[in-house]
Structures are given as C-alpha cells and as structure tokens.
Amino acid sequence: METQLPPSSSSSTYHIFLSFRGSDTRKNFTDHLYTALCNAGFHTFRDDDEIPKGQQILPELERAIRESSISVIVFSKGYASSKWCLNELVQILGRKRKNGAGYSVFPIFYDVQPTEVGNQKGRFKEAFDRYEESGEHSKDKIGEWREALKEVSKLTGKVLEDESNGHEAVFIQTIVKEIGIMLKRTVLAVAPYTVGIDSRVKDINQWLKDCSDVGIGVISGMRGIGKTTIAKVAYNFNFADFEASSFLANIREASEQPNGLIRLQNQLLSDILKGKKQKVYNTDEGIVNIRAAICRKRVLIVLDDVDQIDQIDTLIGFGGSLVNGSKILITTSRERLLSHEDHKSFRIKHLDYEESLRLFCWHAFSKDHPMEGNSEFWASALEKLETIPDERIRKTLEVSYRSLHDDHDKRLFLMIAWSYVGKDLDDAVKTLEERDFYSKIGMQNLLDRSLISVDKDNKIVMHHLVHEMAKAIIRQETNDGPQRHNVYSFTGTKTETITSEGSLLYKNEKCGKRKSMEDYEDESMPRYVEGLSPFKRLCLGFISLFEPATRLTTLLTRQHK
Template sequence: MAVVRTEEASSSTSRCTYHAFLSFRGKDTRKTFTDHLYTALWNAGIHTFRDDDELERGEDIELELQKAIQESRISIIVFSINYASSSWCLDELVIILRRKNTAGHKVLPVFYNVKPSQVRDQTGSFAKAFDSHEEQLTQETDERRKAQMEKVEGWRAALREVANLSGMVLENQANGHEAKFIEEIIEETENKLKRTLLSVALYPIGTESRVQNINSWLQDGSTDVGIGVISGMGGIGKTTTAKVAYNLNYERFKYSCFLANIREISQQPNGLVHLQRQLLSDISIGKREKKYNIDEVVMIIKDAISCKKILLVLDDVDEEEQLNALIGKWDWFYSGSKIIITTRREQLLKAHVVHQKYKIKELDDDESLQLFSWHAFGQDHPSEDHMDHSKRVIRHCAGLPLALEVMGSSLCSRSVEVWRSALEKLEATLHDKIQKTLEISYKSLPDDHDKNLFLHVASSFVGADVDDVVKILEEDYTAIGIQNLRDRSLITVDDDNKLMMHQLLQEMARTIARRESSEEPGKHGGAWNHKNSSTVSAEKTGTEIVDGLVPSTRMLEKDKSVCKASRVGRAKRQHSGDSSDESMVSYQGKPLKRPLNSIFSWLAITSGFAKLFPGKKS
C-alpha cells in the first residue's frame, strides 16, 4: 500500500473544505434515508458534501467529486440494495479507499438493509450487479475487455476491503429503527472527527518506501500475534515511520495505542506505571482509583490484551524490562493483534521471539536534497545561488533526516555569507541537537570497555575487516563489544565484512573524545588532534586511543607508505627486528594467523594500545 506522495506530504497544511463526504446510491436512498442522514449531519454542525447539492451545472463531475473527497476528513458510504449496480458508485468507492490508504482519510461504512457479508462476498443483489457488469464486457473488444475486467476486479477488491472496516449496520443496531440508527451514525462520525491522529514530520520525505512493507504486514489478515521491530540509528526516522503506519492502520483494529518516548519516560519517577495506565486507558479499561505497583498493573494489562485485538506501538524501547512491565508475555495477546516496537537496539528481542525486522535506511541524495530544501527554502529544491552549498550539507548529513531538518532550519533565510561560515563550523563541530540525539546510543552502552571500543573504531577502524580487528583485540572482549555496537546501530558490517559507521557518528565520537580529553588531558584526544590527517605524531599525549591512529584505515590500504612514515611504527618494527609490513606479527606473544595490512601490524605492537582497555590483564 502506498502512503503520502512527496508532493502531497510536502504541503504544510491540508485543506479541508468539508467534514464529511456522503457517498450513496441515489436511486435507493436519495429522498429517504440518505436525505434524513444528510439533514442530521448538518444539524449536528458536520459540514457534509452531497453531490446533488454541491456540484454546479457544467462542472466536471468526476474531477469535482475527487476534489470533494480529498478535501473531506471522513467519507460516509451508504451501502444499499442497488449500490453495486452503479459503476459510478463503485468508482467513487475506489477513490475513497485510495485516499484512505494514501493519506489516512477516515471511512465509515453504513449498511442500510444489506449485510456486510453481502458486500464482502458480493452475494444477493451484489452478485446480480456484477453479473450485469461482466455481461457487458462480452460486447467490448479484446483490449477494452481486458482493461474493463481489471476495473471490475478492482471494484470487487474495494468492496471486500471496505466491508472489513468497522461500520454501522441497521439490522444490528437500534433494533432497526432508522431515526435511532441515524443518531448513532452522527455520534460515531463525531467520535472519528474528534479522534486525534498522531502528528508526523512536517515533510515526511522518503516515508512511502519505508512504510510500504510494514503496511503489508499490518494488513496481512493473519490470526497470529504479529511483532514488528523498527530499528536504526538515532534520528533516522523510526518514530516517524511508526506514526505513519499507525495513522494508516489504527482503524483496522477495535483498540489501538501509541506509547511514545518509552525510554525517556521510564527514567522518570513512576514513569513505567504512567505508561501502563496510559495503555489501559487507551484500550478502554477505564480509570481505577487504587494506585497499583508495576507488577499489579501488568496483570491487569494481561486481562485486557488477552481478549482484544489491538494495534500497539511501543516507541523508543531500549531495555527488555520495559517490555516486561508494559506487556508481560507475548502469548498474552489476542489473536490478530499487532505490536510495533521502535528501538535503536537491533537485537532487543530474544532470538526465540518470532518477529519481523524493519531496518530504517538513510535517505538517498534526491530525498535528502528535498527534505533539506523544504526546511531551508520552503520548497523541494534549493535556490540557484545556494545549490552548491546545499549539496555540501547533503554530503555531510549523509542521509540522516534529523541532521537534514536541523541544518535546513538553522540555515533558513540566512545569507550566502552566513551559509559559508555555518558550513565551515559544521565541518568542525557537530550541531548540539544532533550530538545529543546520537550520543544517547553511546551512553546506553553497558560499560566503559564498549564505549572505548566505539571511540577506537570511530577513529581508526572504519573500513577495517571485522575478523582482523577481533584477532588483534581477541583478549579485550572485542567480539562481544562489536556485537553491542551493532546492536545499538552505532556500527554496521557490510557484505565484505568491513566495519562501517555513519560519518555523523564519527563526528559525534570526535566531539566526545575532545570533550573527555579536555576534562582529563591525554585520555582520548590523540587520535583526533589533526584535522584531515592520516596519522598523528608520537609526540601527542593521547595514549588511551593509540598514538598514531588514523581516522580511516581505508586511506592506509591505498598507501601503506603512510604507516611506514610513522616514527612510532618504524621504531617498534626496528625494535622487533623486522621492518617488513607483510611480516607475521604477534600480539602479547601470540602470533596472528595471517599477514595483516600495515596498520593492523603496527597497532598490534604499539605500546600505548593496551591502555585503551583499562583493567586488562597482561
């Protein structure tokens, strides 16, 4: 299913001329039920579109109807005996559902003297109507017949979809009394209009491709309990993606709940209890006077979720204990329920918990330029005199939506001179808001070992082979450390088994190293002293990250002479009696199994290297 197109999403406001669009078969109900419903809607203050009142003579009726649907917040569709006999009504239905599926348009089906099953399965009068539609196809040419048959199948699919939505059935409600039935429709319409959807990013560029697979999963019709995990680095758009998926699908479930900012709220006094009570409130358990502790409330939640099909989004989860407090066990959920979790931790769930994985990727260059431009210029492209500077920002942000939004907003309405100055500062210092967001993942690492390992990878091992790094650091718990970094989306491993890191995470690491070095001279500063240099001289004092480390090993792979030029590396090789870059090397007396490139040979025998991991036994 598609979501909001770029040009649609980019509009800062959505024009709503009408509260409701009324769709019906005029032959059946125009002067009876629909007329009474229309009057009741207006009397209730619900501005409603009805084609015979709103369309002027000479207007293009089809285009005007599409416009009216687009400019309405909800469509009320009255299904009656002869509804399916009208190709016009069926075309209108397809337009309504397309609007629902692309922009979160609300839909309320009303079944007037027909059953939802007749609409869903096309039986009774609906079967006769489709027999008539298909009989007309025999009179068409082959090419025309094929196109029309596809259209008929689209009608059938639309009827199946709308019949599965929660609707109003005259036969089942108000004992069949139309006046009472209309009152209930008005009440339900008011509820839907007042229900606040989640606000999403002002310009959700790139959301369509991200949400597509999640939508398919949410709408797969499975009776199993479904768990989906949306993961990725900070600022990548996990929450925005979850919000869009929620907005497009919450009406498919009788109960729904979006618990936001779980990591942050759970750190506050009684934060988890607050989240528990919000969950209970959203799934209609009602208020309770007694103050329960976490364990008591989770058992109440068990009773609630075990008998209701719900859509639940748990946003920004970083600890398994939060899941335990909020939802207990996975097998408590009622069949057909769906749970979405957004997290920076790719391996948050235990291996035996079956779940779908949705890793959020960076925006491509075109999407990045659009998103940045909307925030910087209020349009989807830069002004001509800012094009080169804009592309420079795009390269620096490397597809991270948060960075693009922050930088675009900060540069909005600034002169070219200010842009030049800001870009120079950007390349030297990470914006504070971006730094704080990214640093959350760093702070969540379990211990100082992993934090030091992250800083070390950021300064020296980006582009390095994972196996080589593990061999060099095998006694420093490197394998589990690398896994912890991957789990928190601080690093990735590409198809060639190379350690990779987003460049803004490297910038974040450099800021941390600089800050900690200023607080404790010599702690982490050595690797970051020279901007754009491939080595740092041995005279520098930063020894906890090895003297002479490089910002990226890929530079050294292209020119091993850089490593040879290091006085530290040369002195150590001379001391060992071997000046060859390709010699077998050892680390703490243990030979490495195969020759490594010069940077790893050099690092393995650098005396300051062991100080990276305080407390390591010799």
C-alpha cells in the same frame, strides 16, 4: 502519497477533499499540508489544477466532493483568478447546504485575510474586474462566485497570519489536529517535512493488515533515522482497523523517571479501555490488569524507543495474552533486542543523497529543490553539516553511546572509531582480543545499538555522523578546561586500561588482576593521571592500547608551571 486507510464513515470514500490554487501553493504550503494530512492517516483527495480541465466540474471531482467528509479550501492571493477554483467552491458549498451538519467546510486563509476574500479586495477585486470587463461570463455566474466567497469567508477556519507567528510547520500541525477533532479521530502529529516515508512504511502497513495471527514487529536503526516518525505514520494509517490502540512514546526516557513505567501502564490501560479509569500503583498490578484488558480485543500497541527487554515485559509481555490479529510494533536502536523472540524485523535504511537533499531543501527553502541563486549557500551548509553535525543530532546519537553498559564497550567503540573503521571485522576482532578487549561480545553490543555495521565485504562501517560524534567525545573528554597544555605520548610496554572509577586493570594471558592505582608502579604512567577526571582516565586507557608504531599521541595534559 497513497494511503490504505478508509474513512470511518461508511458513506465517505475520502476523509478530506483538498481545494487550492495550484500555481500559488502547489509546491509549497499545500504540498506540506497534503503530506501532513496523509501522514496523519487521512484519506485525502487533492485537486491538482495542473491537470487539464474543462470549464465545468468534472464528474470525478463532483464525486470526490460528494463522497468526502470535509472540504479543506486553501485561499491564496491568486485563488479568484482561477475560474476552476471558483466553480469548485460553488460545488463544495452546495454540498454543505444540502447535507447540513453532515458535511464540513474548513477554509484556510494562507496569505490573505477573510475580509479580502469575502469583500473581494486586493487581488480578488482585480480578478473580478477582469471577469466583468471580458464579458465572457454572465452577471449571474459572477454573482454566484461573489456570494460563494462571501459565504465561505464567514465560516470558522484558520488564518496563517494570525496564528503560530506565521510559522507554516506549526500552523499545519494545528490544522491537522483541528481536522482530527472534527472527524472524531485521535491522530499523532507528524512533521510536515517527510521525505522517503512511503517506501519505508509500505512493508509495515502490509504486515499490520495481516490478521492471520498475533505479530510482533521491530523497527530498528540508528538514532535519529526516523523510526518514531515511521511508527507514527504506520499507526495513523492503521489504528482505526483495530478494536483498541495505544501509542506509548519515549519509553526509554520515561522508564528512567520515578514511576515512569507505572505511568505508561496507566496510559495503556486508559487507551485500551477507552478512557475507563483503572489506575494501578505498582508494575506487578499493572501487568495483571493489562493482560486482562487486551486478552479479548484486537489491539494495536506501539512501544516507542525501547532499549531494555524488561520494558516490554512490564507493558505487554510477549503476546501470550493477545488475540489473533493483534499487533505489537516496537521501535528501538537495538537491533538484537528481541533476538530470542519470533518477530518481524523492519530495518530502516538511511536517506540516500537525493532524499537528503530534498529534506534539507524543505527545511531551508520550503521547497523540494534549491532556490535559484542559493546554490553556494546550500552547498556550504551541507558541507558544514557533513563536517560539524548539528548539536541536537550529536546529542541524539550520544544516547546510544551512553546506553553501553560498561566502560569496556565505550572504550571499544572509541577505539574502533579512531582506528578500525573500514577494516576487516575478523581481523579487528583478533587484534583487539590480543589487546585484552573482549571484542567478540563487545562488537555484538555495538552492532546491536547500531553504532557500527558490517558491509557485504565484512568491513566495519560507521555512519559519518556517529563517527563525528565519537571524535567529538574524544576531543571533549581529553582536552577540556582552559589550562595551557602539553601533549604527551604514552605507549607503555604492557597492555593497560584505566576504568572510569580510576582503578587500573592489569590483565595478562594467565590471569586477570585488579590493582589500585596507588599500588601500580610503572614510570611509563604519567604522574598527573591521578588528577585527571574519571573520563580522562578512561581515554588514557583508550589511547594506551595503540601500537607505538602508529605515532599517535594522547591528548592528556598537564598545566604549565
């Protein structure tokens, strides 16, 4: 991964020099750590001993050590078996002795204890026994290596076995946080397993570096696709280039809490004013104070998970108070949220098959490829996830469904999921209009929330996870409860829908009339409808719009007597 963010210190080319034994940790722990450091915005030099090297430290590595702010050394069982690693360690500690407090060394004890390193026990002892027996190295050189290991083992660092219950992902996040403190940089934690992040962040980074004018950028896409992670990485890469910055997370969720927007306003003021207290007690006061705070600085502000336009207006307005070069980056599941405002759009692509497999393997095996002998396991797991989405994923996707403003759009979404995926958009709109849906505006609302999309052939497309979520909603809301059930077919001669409040909307070509269920007299309506839950009534309306020829039956039930 390449980063464009330079270190804060003018004398350092790199934030971090990363030293490790390649054959031990190159493709697992160190790769995860390197990715996490880069995602946190740290310009990291990775010494990969896979590259052929001589017996001496190469000039470019000497320069990288000399021009970094911190050396992070990953000690593993085979570390001492590499003469290259030992020579590199001597060079790093020499830099530390020369620069004192101006240079830091941060040891990480991956699968060894500090005492094993310092006292050369276990595999370390075996390595030094071989060096002494071979006669290839002078006693002075071997002694220099021993002293270097003893010295570094006494430095403050991190021991995997002693922290995070041995969980590498949590351990890595702790390391990133510690390094941020050492470098006096506040960075946002990013999951260590990121796949395909470079290509998705590249255009955003270029846009953020354009200082010619004020810019509003919108990262959009379906829920769970990684918009927040991408925004965090972009923020970490670029925030140091601005006079002030702020990342406001989970705005949709926070705005639903009492005084949630006021809390976000206070956080934004604190970030922009560098901790100076300027507490506000109502949103109007906050708007005035925020505009005064940001009108004189080049700022980077990220608004994460926005779903209503007034949330933006309450927090930053629409750029009228910003100076040239300031950037507002918004993540949202609503593609048309700023359709009437000038902005740069970044539509996030789904992971392709290869990327998805790599991400799965990182989580399952801590490698980017399946482990030998486990092909049946991961193939079965992938097949299961394609058929039965993870519960956490389903709940994440349901947020977009629940955000639909009315039952009409919810019924329209369920109808499309059941019967119109893959159909021509114009034909579907026409058919649904004939069935008394307001399908033109309804389709736009679904497109806006990334619940559906339209391909180049004008066909309706629904992501398979969203499709499974829709079917799960239908099953859940029409077949809950432990009773014994009968299955009924219901195809009335009129177009009927039932709102979640339990009233019947009868609509014809000339006029729309709203009647109470009690006044409706139609023997085609099952009598037990009144006893159904509100959402079962909604689903009855959903099923009732199908043509009789489809032979679809409702999952509406009545208890056996």
